[in-house]
Amino acid sequence: xxxxxxxxxxxxxxxxxxxxxxxxxxxxxxxxxxxxxxxxxxxxxxxxxxxxxxxxxxxxxxxxxxxxxxxxxxxxxxxxxxxxxxxxxxxxxxxxxxxxxxxxxxxxxxxxxxxxxxxxxxxxxxxxxxxxxxxxxxxxxxxxxxxxxxxxxxxxxxxxxxxxxxxxxxxxxxxxxxxxxxxxxxxxxxxxxxxxxxxxxxxxxxxxxxxxxxxxxxxxxxxxxxxxxxxxxxxxxxxxxxxxxxxxxxxxxxxxxxxxxxxxxxxxxxxxxxxxxxxxxxxxxxxxxxxxxxxxxxxxxxxxxxxxxxxxxxxxxxxxxxxxxxxxxxxxxxxxxxxxxxxxxxxxxxxxxxxxxxxxxxxxxxxxxxxxxxxxxxxxxxxxxxxxxxxxxxxxxxxxxxxxxxxxxxxxxxxxxxxxxxxxxxxxxxxxxxxxxxxxxxxxxxxxxxxxxxxxxxxxxxxxxxxxxxxxxxxxxxxxxxxxxxxxxxxxxxxxxxx
Numbered sequence: 001x002x003x004x005x006x007x008x009x010x011x012x013x014x015x016x017x018x019x020x021x022x023x024x025x026x027x028x029x030x031x032x033x034x035x036x037x038x039x040x041x042x043x044x045x046x047x048x049x050x051x052x053x054x055x056x057x058x059x060x061x062x063x064x065x066x067x068x069x070x071x072x073x074x075x076x077x078x079x080x081x082x083x084x085x086x087x088x089x090x091x092x093x094x095x096x097x098x099x100x101x102x103x104x105x106x107x108x109x110x111x112x113x114x115x116x117x118x119x120x121x122x123x124x125x126x127x128x129x130x131x132x133x134x135x136x137x138x139x140x141x142x143x144x145x146x147x148x149x150x151x152x153x154x155x156x157x158x159x160x161x162x163x164x165x166x167x168x169x170x171x172x173x174x175x176x177x178x179x180x181x182x183x184x185x186x187x188x189x190x191x192x193x194x195x196x197x198x199x200x201x202x203x204x205x206x207x208x209x210x211x212x213x214x215x216x217x218x219x220x221x222x223x224x225x226x227x228x229x230x231x232x233x234x235x236x237x238x239x240x241x242x243x244x245x246x247x248x249x250x251x252x253x254x255x256x257x258x259x260x261x262x263x264x265x266x267x268x269x270x271x272x273x274x275x276x277x278x279x280x281x282x283x284x285x286x287x288x289x290x291x292x293x294x295x296x297x298x299x300x301x302x303x304x305x306x307x308x309x310x311x312x313x314x315x316x317x318x319x320x321x322x323x324x325x326x327x328x329x330x331x332x333x334x335x336x337x338x339x340x341x342x343x344x345x346x347x348x349x350x351x352x353x354x355x356x357x358x359x360x361x362x363x364x365x366x367x368x369x370x371x372x373x374x375x376x377x378x379x380x381x382x383x384x385x386x387x388x389x390x391x392x393x394x395x396x397x398x399x400x401x402x403x404x405x406x407x408x409x410x411x412x413x414x415x416x417x418x419x420x421x422x423x424x425x426x427x428x429x430x431x432x433x434x435x436x437x438x439x440x441x442x443x444x445x446x447x448x449x450x451x452x453x454x455x456x457x458x459x460x461x462x463x464x465x466x467x468x469x470x471x472x473x474x475x476x477x478x479x480x481x482x483x484x485x486x487x488x489x490x491x492x493x494x495x496x497x498x499x
C-alpha cells in the first residue's frame with residue numbers, strides 16, 4: 001500500500017481536479033491535477049498553501065490547505081479516520097475518499113483496534129466503485145471513475161476485468177471481504193454482505209475452463225454456506241437464499257456435464273428458491289429474485305426422475321465426443337423390443353443410453369444429436385402419439401424446448417428457444433418449457449421466462465403446432481382458460497414459473 005512508508009503528517013485530497021502548483025499562489029503553473037482520495041506527505045505550510053510531496057508521482061508542490069484533510073498517522077488519529085470512513089461508505093461517488101481514509105486507519109490503528117468494520121466498509125466502497133466502472137456514465141463521469149480506480153489501486157485495492165458481450169466487466173477482487181469472512185468478530189450481517197459480494201454471478205469470468213469454473217462455484221457455495229442466516233433480517237436472508245439457488249443450479253448443470261448425478265444438488269437449489277420469503281422482497285431485489293428463479297428453472301429437470309417408459313419414448317446415446325444423440329423409439333412400429341427409457345440424463349460426453357454407442361439405431365424411428373444436455377425426464381407425448389417434447393439445456397442458464405412431430409414424410413424436430421430476438425446483457429438467461437397438450441393436436445401450452453434488455457419477462461403461451469407462433473399469451477397463467485383445462489399436472493407440480 002502507498003501508506004506503508006512512515007509518514008509524520010499526511011494530507012488526503014478531498015476534491016477532484018485539485019491543482020498541485022509549483023509555488024504557493026493560484027497564478028503559479030499547475031504541475032498536475034490531483035483526484036479525490038490521493039494522499040500526500042505534508043512538509044510545510046506557507047500562508048494558505050501546504051507544501052507537499054507526492055510519493056506516487058515523486059514530485060513536490062503546493063496546494064490550498066482547504067482542499068485536503070490533514071492527519072498524523074498515529075493511534076490518536078485512528079478514531080477520526082474510521083469516523084470519516086463510516087460517514088462516506090454509503091455515499092456514491094465518494095469511494096476513493098472513503099478508501100483512502102480506510103487505508104489510513106488500517107495504517108495508523110494498533111492491531112487490537114482493527115475490527116471487521118473497516119474491512120467491511122473498504123470492501124463495500126471498492127465493490128460499488130467496480131460496479132460503477134462497469135457502466136458508462138458519459139465522458140465526464142467515465143473520466144472521474146477512471147481517476148478513482150487509479151487512486152484506489154495505489155492503496156492496494158485490486159480490480160479484475162474481462163470482456164463480456166463486447167463490454168468490459170470490472171470487479172473488485174474481494175480481499176477486504178475475505179478478511180471479513182475470516183475474522184471471528186465479524187457479525188452475521190457483515191459476513192452476509194461479504195459473501196454476496198464475493199459470489200456475484202456477473203463477476204464470473206467467461207474465459208474460465210470447465211475445471212476452473214467448477215472449482216470456483218464450489219468455493220462460492222462454500223462461502224455462502226458459512227453465513228448463518230438465522231439472525232439475519234429477512235431481506236438479507238432472501239439475498240443469501242437467492243444467491244445459493246443460483247450457485248447450486250450452476251453446480252448441478254456442471255455435474256450433469258461431467259456425467260455425475262445432479263439430482264441432490266438440483267433439489268437443494270429448488271429448496272433455496274422455495275426458502276425465499278416473497279413478502280419481504282424489496283423492490284431492489286425483484287430482478288435478483290427473477291434471476292434466481294430463471295437459473296433454477298433452467299436446470300429444474302435435474303431434480304426429477306424419468307417416468308415409466310411408454311410405447312413412444314425418448315432415449316439418448318453418446319455421439320461424437322461431447323455430443324448426445326436423442327433417439328425416438330416407437331415400440332408399436334418396431335417389432336424389436338426397445339430397451340427401457342434411460343433412468344439418468346446423459347450429458348454430452350457422458351454414459352451412453354440403454355442401447356449403447358450406436359446401439360438401438362435400428363429401433364429408433366428418428367434421431368437428432370446435440371451438444372446440449374438432454375433432460376429425458378421432461379419428455380412428454382401427446383395423446384395421438386404424433387408429437388413429443390423434451391427439454392434440452394444448451395447453456396448453464398439457457399434451456400430450449402425440442403418438439404418432435406410426425407408428418408407425412410416421417411418425423412422431424414423443431415427447436416423452440418426461450419427468446420428468438422433479444423439483446424443480451426451478460427450471458428443469455430432464459431428457459432421455455434412444455435405446460436400441456438391442447439386436444440385436437442393443433443396447439444400446445446408453454447411457459448417461458450427470459451431476460452430481455454436487462455429486464456425479466458415471464459409469459460404463459462398457447463402455441464400453434466403448425467407454425468409455432470404464439471396464438472395467445474398472458475403474464476399470468478390464470479388469464480388463459482386453456483391453462484385451466486389442459487395444463488399438464490406434472491408441469492403444475494414441478495415448475496418454478498408459477499410462484
